[in-house]
Every structure is written in structure tokens, then in C-alpha cells.
Amino acid sequence: MEDLKKRLTQPSIESKQEWFGKLISYLAMILIGGLVGIILIFLTLKGIALFKDNGVGVWHFLSGTDWQPSHHHYGALPMIVTSFSVTVLSGIIALPLALIVAIAITEMLPERVYQYLQPLIELLVGIPSVVYGYLGLTIIVPYLRQVFGGTGFGILAATCVLFLMILPTMTSMTIDSFRAVPQKYRQASIGLGATRWQTISRVIIPSAKNGVLTAMVFGMARAFGEALAVQMVIGNTTVIPKGLMESSATLTSVLTTGIGNTVMGTASNNALWSLALILLVMSLAFNLLMRLSSKKGAR
Amino acid sequence: MRPERVDRLATVIVLSLAGIVGMVVFSLLIYILAMGIPHINWHFLTAEAESFSAGGGIRDQLFNSLYLVVLTLIVSVPLALCAAIYLSEYAPANRWTQGLRLAIEVLSSLPSVVVGLFGYLVFVLQFGFDFSLLAGALALTILNLPILTRSCEDALRQVPYLQRQAGLGLGMSKWRVTTKIVLPAALPGIITGTILSAGRIFGEAAALIYTAGQSSPAINYADWNPFSPTSFLNPLRPAETLAVHIWKVNSEGLVPDARAVSNGSAAVLIITILLFNLIARYAGHRIKQHLTK
Numbered sequence A: 001m002e003d004l005k006k007r008l009t010q011p012s013i014e015s016k017q018e019w020f021g022k023l024i025s026y027l028a029m030i031l032i033g034g035l036v037g038i039i040l041i042f043l044t045l046k047g048i049a050l051f052k053d054n055g056v057g058v059w060h061f062l063s064g065t066d067w068q069p070s071h072h073h074y075g076a077l078p079m080i081v082t083s084f085s086v087t088v089l090s091g092i093i094a095l096p097l098a099l100i101v102a103i104a105i106t107e108m109l110p111e112r113v114y115q116y117l118q119p120l121i122e123l124l125v126g127i128p129s130v131v132y133g134y135l136g137l138t139i140i141v142p143y144l145r146q147v148f149g150g151t152g153f154g155i156l157a158a159t160c161v162l163f164l165m166i167l168p169t170m171t172s173m174t175i176d177s178f179r180a181v182p183q184k185y186r187q188a189s190i191g192l193g194a195t196r197w198q199t200i201s202r203v204i205i206p207s208a209k210n211g212v213l214t215a216m217v218f219g220m221a222r223a224f225g226e227a228l229a230v231q232m233v234i235g236n237t238t239v240i241p242k243g244l245m246e247s248s249a250t251l252t253s254v255l256t257t258g259i260g261n262t263v264m265g266t267a268s269n270n271a272l273w274s275l276a277l278i279l280l281v282m283s284l285a286f287n288l289l290m291r292l293s294s295k296k297g298a299r
Numbered sequence B: 001m002r003p004e005r006v007d008r009l010a011t012v013i014v015l016s017l018a019g020i021v022g023m024v025v026f027s028l029l030i031y032i033l034a035m036g037i038p039h040i041n042w043h044f045l046t047a048e049a050e051s052f053s054a055g056g057g058i059r060d061q062l063f064n065s066l067y068l069v070v071l072t073l074i075v076s077v078p079l080a081l082c083a084a085i086y087l088s089e090y091a092p093a094n095r096w097t098q099g100l101r102l103a104i105e106v107l108s109s110l111p112s113v114v115v116g117l118f119g120y121l122v123f124v125l126q127f128g129f130d131f132s133l134l135a136g137a138l139a140l141t142i143l144n145l146p147i148l149t150r151s152c153e154d155a156l157r158q159v160p161y162l163q164r165q166a167g168l169g170l171g172m173s174k175w176r177v178t179t180k181i182v183l184p185a186a187l188p189g190i191i192t193g194t195i196l197s198a199g200r201i202f203g204e205a206a207a208l209i210y211t212a213g214q215s216s217p218a219i220n221y222a223d224w225n226p227f228s229p230t231s232f233l234n235p236l237r238p239a240e241t242l243a244v245h246i247w248k249v250n251s252e253g254l255v256p257d258a259r260a261v262s263n264g265s266a267a268v269l270i271i272t273i274l275l276f277n278l279i280a281r282y283a284g285h286r287i288k289q290h291l292t293k
Helices: A002-009 A013-053 A058-063 A077-108 A111-126 A129-148 A155-179 A183-191 A196-207 A209-225 A228-233 A251-261 A267-298 B003-039 B042-046 B059-090 B095-109 B112-126 B133-157 B161-169 B174-202 B242-251 B258-292
Strands: none
Touching (some): A013 B059, A013 B095, A077 A196, A077 A251, A077 A267, A077 B003, A129 A228, A129 B003, A196 A209, A251 B112, A267 B095, B161 B174, B174 B258, B242 B258
16 A cells, blocks of 8 residues: 555656656756856956046047057947948848849749749858858959059958848848738738739838838847958958048958957956957947837737 | 839849849859869868968868768757757746746857867867867757757647547547657658758857867877777867868968868868758658658
8 A cells, every 4th residue: 555655656757758858948948048148247347447447438449549458449330330330231232232132032033933043042151151251352452453553452352242141141031021911911912903013112122121120120130240241351450431542440350450469457457358349239239220210010 | 103013123233133043053062062062072071281381182071071060950859858858848838938938049149169169168178178089079969959849849740639639538648649640650851851961060260260170180090999099989089170271271271272171161161061951851751751651
């Protein structure tokens, strides 16, 4: 009797397994969550060291135009301006072209074309950014030098490289959001006697608007965080750019060239970590923007 | 203008612009391949890289890239799979789960330089791994985890709920249902996702220059002891990958044939990624066929 009671009340093998499995999968999830927390905390602590330990004012850092870490001038404005201009410019150029290609593929060309093009677009999305940077260095920079004179390095070259880099990603996301528009909408619009262009411009684009917006923000976030491809073509001089052909430097390009040349814990090194913090904050902001634009679509 | 004419005009404009964009992008792709493929020969793939003279190959860089992908997948696949199982099978629909999902999203939006810097700070300096394959693999794991978790979760969610109910109805535990029924059914999706993510980390460079390092010391391919400092399997040696090599050769390299080396390397990178994509499609397809037989 005692034996039976014991067997009935103790947990079965199944429930032990269940407990074990749940624990393992939960631990993995917690590990990832904890990792994110640690990354945010570490980079924030490193990033504010310049303001706390080296006595540089936050506002001075953000609005100063003179970046000479060896002379203790820490003004990050040139890099911030350049980063934003290349990002916004490449996003603005890429958006209409991604839209046009997506319209042509989903609404005008037969389905078979999409099946052939999709692997190609996937390949283009997967091409490493270094290759895009190298393309910029060997084709775009010499071409710009020939057309506009100067060195060819600068904001325009970086914009072209970033545009090429984010176009496949944005196109494929835009295509997805067009394909997600229910077929019924198209049929209803055609049934009312609308032409194909009227259907595209008044039904499909408005209903896919949020998806397109998300694609644009996603592409721009990628452009903002890209380091090596930009570093290869931007010229790397930390001054506020006065024109599109001026050599300049972004947050990411200064980071890639700088971290190896400074000693941990010094003020000039801390200044670089502060740039990394700006980058982190901006990528979080892009993330927030993306959530906002895709949430509106769900409503 | 009449709507019909607008329609015709718009069609012509859109199609021709799309055609031009497609042609430009496509011709750039052809250009890289056409410039690079003539440089690819047995010598290029199997010779060591030269630091100052022409005629260097990419043997070590190519091996480092592939080895790094393997190391990264060894760490990230189990983690991502377990996390995906938690999210798709166990996670209750509450704020805490939402927070965890947000964490994954934040992780996926981090620029790769920032991940590289974090890796430098923690793995290279704090843990004392120095510039090493291990530090590089851990940094790449951070980049890879969110993508992999998401694709694994998608694959798990696509398994019909009916199959889980059938298992649960037989008295199996949820964990057993997941590992014996759901996981095999989701395998094609998981494998496709893994190979695609492998292609992505294969070409990563920004996260690696301060974690795996930018130098490749002489390594011995006959030494199979992973603890020997010159062994090709030693995870604690610094390792320059193919993508880093392209960047290095162009920005601070001293070799006279930098163009030739980077053309060849770029073509090898693209061809390898194309192979990854093709294998991902083929493998997913084959396993699905095998399972439904």
C-alpha cells in the first residue's frame, strides 16, 4: 500500500522530462535577454566615462565641431552630421527606386519573373558590405573623380555605396509588403473600372504604406550602422562637410580607424566609446521608429 | 489626360526605370565576378597571403572564414533553438515574454561595429581571449542569435497545432512532443535558416577586426592538436577572415597586387555565399521530400 502510494505521488518520468526541457529552453532565452542587458549596460558605462571621468560636457561633445583627440578637442558634430547626411541621402534615393522595382515585379511583370529574380535579390542582399565598399573604391570613386574632379572620396561616394547596399534589402521588403496586399483589393478596384495604374497608386501603395515605410527605416538603420564600406570611400577627415564631394568621416568610420590606435582608458579612447554610445542610441531609435511604423499597419 | 493614357505612360516609365536599375545592379554583380574569376586558380586558393610582395593567395583567410562559421554555429544553433522552443512552445502571452521578444529585436538592430566593440571590450580584454577565433566566434554569435532564433521560431510555428494535440493526447509530455514531433517536422525550415545565416556571418567583417584580429600567423595544417599554438584548429589564435582581408588589403595593405588579390577574394566571397544560398534551398527541399515520403 505504502509502495503504491509512493509510486502514485512521485513525479513521473514524463513530468521530470518536461521540467528539464522547460528549464533548458527558458535558460537559453534568459541568457539571450541577459546578454542584451549586459551589452546595453557595458556600452553605456563606457560611453559616459568621457563625461564623468574626463570632464567633457555632454553638450560640448555633441555640438563641438573640432575633433582632435590628441589635442583634447572632442567635438563629435562633424561625424554626427556626416552620418546623418549619408544615411538620409541614401535612404531618399533608394526608396523611390525600391518602390519602382517592387511595383514592376509584383504588379506588372508575370509571376514567373519574380520566381527567377527572387534568388538573385536574395544573393544581392547577402553580398557582404565589404564587397560593396570595394566596388565603391574601384568603380564609384574613380568615376566621381573623373566627373567632378577632386579626390572622388567623400559623402557622394559613401551615399552611392550605401544606396547600392540597402537597395536589395529595401526592394525585397517592399515586394513582401506589396504581396501581402490581399488579391481581393486588386479585384475590387479593377471591378470598379480602375486602370492598373489607378489601382497601384490609389489602392496598393496606400495599403502597403506601412510596410514600405518599415523597409525604408530598416534600410536607413543598416546604412547608419555600416562601418567598413563607408570607411573605405569617405576619405576620413573629421571636418563638417561643406559639399557632397568633400572628404569627411562618419561615426562608424572614426570608430573603425580609431579604436586600434588609442590606449584603453585614456580620454581619447573614451571619446570613441562615446561615439559608439551615440551609434547605439541611434540604432535603438531606428528600432523604435520601425516598431511604430509596423504597428500602425496592424491597426 | 485620360486614365488609359496615364496608365500606359506610367507602365512604360516604371518598367523602363526598373529595367535600368536592374541592369545597373546586375552588371555590377557581373563586373565583380568577371574581374575576380580569372584570378581564382589553385595557387590563389592554396597559397599563403603575402605581406609585401605580389602573388599571395588566400588559403588561411578562406579557412579562417569557414572555421569561424563552424565555431559560431556550434555556439549559436543550440542556444537559438532552445530559445525558439521556449518562445513558440512555452512562453505565456504576457509582458515578460514581450520584453524578451523586444530584447531579441534590440539585439538584431545593433550595428555590427557596436557588437564588435562589445566583443573587444568583453571577450578580448575582460576574458583575456586576446584577438582570437574564439572571441570572433562569440561576437558573431551575438550577431547571429536574433536572426537564427527568429527563423527557428518561424519554422516551429509552421508545424500544425493538430500534430501537437495528437502527441499530447497520447499522454506525451510537452517536451517530448516538441523534440519528437515538432522538431523533426520543423527541421527543413531550421536547416535552411541556419545555412542562410551562415552565409551572412561568412561575409561579416566589421565585428571581426577587433575580435578575431587582422593578422594571420603561420599555421600548420598537419597539426591536429587544437591546443598547439600553431595548429589550424586552435581556437585561441588570431585569425584574419576573407572579408577582413579585402578591407585590410585596400585600406592599409602594402602588397603591390592589392587589386588582383581583392578582386579574387571578392569573387570567392560572392561565389561561396551563392553556394550557401543554393545549398540552403536544396537541403530544405530534400529533407522535406525525405520526411513526407
